[in-house]
Amino acid sequence: MTGAAGLFGRAAPLVLEVGFGDGRFLSHLGQTHPEWNLLGAEISLGSVWRAYRRIKRDGVDNVRLYKGNAGFIVRDVIAPGALERIYVNFPDPWPRKKQWKNRLLQPEFFRILHSRLAPGGRLELTTDHPGYFEYALEAAARSGCFKAEEGTPPEAALETKYARKWLDQGKPIFHARFLPDETSSPAVDASTGAAPAVPPDTPARYDAPLIQKTPMQHALLSGRLPAHPSFEKQVHAFSGGHVILLEAFRAIDTQDSLLFKVVTEEPDLRQELLIQAWQREEDAVHVSLQGFGEPLSTPGVREAVRAVTLWLEGQGLAVQDTWI
CATH class of the missing domain: 3.40.50.150 (Vaccinia Virus protein VP39)
Incomplete structure (x- = not known):
């Protein structure tokens, strides 16, 4: 079912x-x-x-x-x-x-x-x-x-x-x-079958598409995680909302991992996430979403991983590969 x-x-x-x-x-x-x-x-x-x-x-x-x-x-x-x-x-x-x-x-x-x-x-x-x-x-x-x-x-x-x-x-x-009012009709593009963007005052029924599970983004960068990074709150806009990088933390017992507290804001949906970057090898850093809180797999969550990746690029690391 x-x-x-x-x-x-x-x-x-x-x-x-x-x-x-x-x-x-x-x-x-x-x-x-x-x-x-x-x-x-x-x-x-x-x-x-x-x-x-x-x-x-x-x-x-x-x-x-x-x-x-x-x-x-x-x-x-x-x-x-x-x-x-x-x-x-x-x-x-x-x-x-x-x-x-x-x-x-x-x-x-x-x-x-x-x-x-x-x-x-x-x-x-x-x-x-x-x-x-x-x-x-x-x-x-x-x-x-x-x-x-x-x-x-x-x-x-x-x-x-x-x-x-x-x-x-x-x-x-x-x-x-x-x-x-059953006399109204769906506002659907006949050529594509998709629901168009509906201006706030357009008198038409809106067949909005249901949310789809979004494949999660991962990234592999070359370089070393910064030992004492300077971090400030950042806001990244994307077509469906905003990603806010709030804080970065280092694990107590290791220098090989950074955790980023991130908020995603999409229409009627706000999620708090943890994105991890860890030193997988001597010169390789992996970035991915952590399952804490069981976040919904949405475009905003994928953009959160991308935002952390961009921040690491700003710290001197270089993207080698991204995949979903």
Whole structure:
């Protein structure tokens, strides 16, 4: 089995909750809909841990948790037509105008989601923030492929931590269902079959390609690792994002290895990596990614190896070979 079926060990309707907090609503869904495969996405490690404990305590076995950005999951991981439903309950409103770009529900997100939803699928938003609610309604309209139906939130959504807090304060709660507009058509290049770059306000469905495993780059250089290198933070741009070389360390018990702490930033995906350069022979240095943290094999990770290789070239070493 591959895809979601491989993750859950069965084929079943896939439902996503974005920002599950302490996992109360997600656990409720798991108990009331055992026929669903439930995936939760959350950026807070503390929330992931609290939700994990709740789900284990409740004996729910049809839920999987992901720590990271839901935009990455929807765009790069979930296959077209595979998502039955998506719940967004009380998201961070990012209230200041300069923060609005951080909001998940943007026109482009709706365009991507349109291709990921199964027939009859929908997104349900519940929020206490009127500004965020209006922003989401406008973003859906601008996407050109969703229509919104305002209504009453699911009863279970009003039992969550934040819902109780806002209701106790007498705040109104806003809810809408976003339904695909089936009259829209995919924005795909007929000659290549590829999805073109979509300007932010283009009213078209966006069939974004799924992430593919990227072969990892390795490098072999001639020369010796510098004994006392001077290192400063560096930022390298590439077509899909940025690589940031943060720090370089030498192993305590050897002069034959340098470890580089590196961050890669790709759309909705940030990874922290360790890249190692070690003296393999008297005049040969090998550079490769370390498996610490089990990083995803993306173009950004490959660029991280290349950035370290370039830094070593600046220290007087010469590239003899690179391979993937």
